[in-house]
Amino acid sequence: MTDNPNDLKPGFADPIAGSQDAFRGLLAAMSYPGSIHRVHLPEGHPAPLSAATAAVLLTLTDGETPLWLDEQADQGAVRAYVAFHSGAPVVDDLATARFAAIAAPRTMPALDRFAPGDPAYPDRSATLILQIEDLEGGETVTLTGPGIETTRTVAPKGLPADFWAQWDRNRMLFPCGVDVILTTGDSLMALPRTVHAEQEG
Amino acid sequence: MNAETQNSARDHTNNPAPDHTNDPAHDPGYNFAYLDEQTKRMIRRGLLKALAIPGYQVPFGSREMPLPYGWGTGGIQVTASVIGADDTLKVIDQGADDTTNAVSIRKFFRRVTGVKTTEKTAEATVIQTRHRIPEAPLREGQILVYQVPIPEPLRWLERRESESRKMHAYAEYGAMHVQLYESIARFGRITTTYDYPVKVADRYLMSPSPTPKFDNPKMHMNPAIQLFGAGREKRLYAVPPYTRVESLAFEDHPFEVQEWDDACALCGDDKSFLDEVVVDDAGTRMFMCSDSDHCRDRRAAGHRGGAEGAAAEALAAMTGGTDDGSNKDRAEDWAKDREAAQ
Incomplete structure (x- = not known):
């Protein structure tokens, strides 16, 4: 890892088509919670961000969206990448962030420290990008809610130990609450605040 | 994972996207x-x-x-x-x-x-x-x-955005039920037929x-x-x-959709949403599917409605659709067909 700005990684080969295609992946992911989507990837991504995390940042953030980076993600190369390709201001106060890129979710701050929006404007809430170890192979959780016909089983690996308990509290805030995008490598899944999660056993 | 196959959304592979500029x-x-x-x-x-x-x-x-x-x-x-x-x-x-x-x-x-x-x-x-x-x-x-x-x-019940926003925030939707109830009290049924909350x-x-x-x-x-x-x-x-x-409703006044006594004059469908069309100066009326693609599909599958001869052809032309956007004056076509038929 280097802080050399000459090491700036490239974004989408075609920013217009690339972000459109990546957005459709996000749209499908948010519409069908828990479904896994490979997204259109940028040509390069700065460590420690995964390609999918970088794709989400390039697709959704710009000068109007304060971005919070966790300690792991807050690297010179990441800041340079964000500053050049997206222009999102990187903020220290996580409560003001509209987006958060979290490279070490196991030690991340509690979900309730991020902006949940307010009852009149629940859309003014944070979207958290959690870069986890794997979208599969973890503890099995059964999801229900809008976007899921009956139930959908997911097993993301690398979430904070009490994530699903936190998620339950987040869901209670509806219509407020944060929305989560889980990424690994070139793939992602989304957990909109409406999702109800039931742990096995 | 079955979630992926279950999902018929496009496969978001990392293939290079088409270059639109050329x-x-x-x-x-x-x-x-x-x-x-x-x-x-x-x-x-x-x-x-x-x-x-x-x-x-x-x-x-x-x-x-x-x-x-x-x-x-x-x-x-x-x-x-x-x-x-x-x-x-x-x-x-x-x-x-x-x-x-x-x-x-x-x-x-x-x-x-x-x-x-x-x-x-x-x-x-x-x-x-x-x-x-x-x-x-x-x-x-x-x-x-x-x-x-x-x-x-809530716009027609509460004009102020500042208020309707609060009503949404607290899920305070009683006023809408009152409006529907007033409709029942006056007309014996809910008269809202479109934009039904x-x-x-x-x-x-x-x-x-x-x-x-x-x-x-x-x-x-x-x-x-x-x-x-x-x-x-x-x-x-x-x-x-x-x-x-x-759709909002009451236990004793459940939500109901429109029904027609007629079927589509072209494809005979009595389940689809029908438009009423005046077909001549004498005020003759016919019903046909509002969904032109649905109607064409049914006709292609051999379904026929009550309209016959020139009238059927004219109506079919009206729902035919030209994808190049060069919408011909169908009324003129239809008038010619009518003349030829008489």
Whole structure:
């Protein structure tokens, strides 16, 4: 890892088509919670961000969206990448962030420290990008809610130990609450605040 | 993982995207899909929040579009923000692909994106609509974009946005039930026939846009993604797939959809939404499907309605649709056919 700005990684080969295609992946992911989507990837991504995390940042953030980076993600190369390709201001106060890129979710701050929006404007809430170890192979959780016909089983690996308990509290805030995008490598899944999660056993 | 195969949304592989700039069908004088990238990003963020809060109206910075408010500027901005070069677009107005609004919007997108267009519901990946939901069932991954004039279902009960916003915040929807009740008290039934209020995912009261209430049940648990755009009112909202959409009603006055004594004069369908058409100066009336693609599909499958001879041909021509947008004067054709027949 280097802080050399000459090491700036490239974004989408075609920013217009690339972000459109990546957005459709996000749209499908948010519409069908828990479904896994490979997204259109940028040509390069700065460590420690995964390609999918970088794709989400390039697709959704710009000068109007304060971005919070966790300690792991807050690297010179990441800041340079964000500053050049997206222009999102990187903020220290996580409560003001509209987006958060979290490279070490196991030690991340509690979900309730991020902006949940307010009852009149629940859309003014944070979207958290959690870069986890794997979208599969973890503890099995059964999801229900809008976007899921009956139930959908997911097993993301690398979430904070009490994530699903936190998620339950987040869901209670509806219509407020944060929305989560889980990424690994070139793939992602989304957990909109409406999702109800039931742990096995 | 079965979630992936279960999902018929496009496969988002990392293949290089097509280069639009050299696409002869895309007017290079405009950015792809007309809007600038900053605007698309804002709308895209709004759409994701809209899906996360089903039925809630997300404010957005609606842009000036090259057509007047009331012609679908909200729907166009939503479509422009989701559409890609490999999409297939269908545009309908009152169920038909060949009415003025639908033809001009289809032409607009063909010019600024170069995408394929279709009249067939099953072939479309993105469907922009005004006033109808197609009769053919939609599938997972398809996107239905509604053009919405008045997104606020409480607007005629409470004019102040500051108040209606609070009513939504606290799910304070008693006034809407009172209005429906007053309708029952005066007329013996709920007289609202279009833009019939619905409750989405048991929380937000939502205006389904001026679709006939006939279409309300199609919104419920629909596998497709339903997105709504109101350009003048600057609001986006959404109904995610497989989401409960309940039309307001009372136990003793349950929700009912329109029914017709007639069937479509062309295809004989007595289940679809029918338009009444005056066919001659003597005031002869006929009913035909409002969904032109549905009607054509049924005729192609051999279904026939009551209309015969020249009248049937003329009506068929009226629902025929010309995808090049060169909408001939069908009334003239029809008059000629009539003369020939007499």
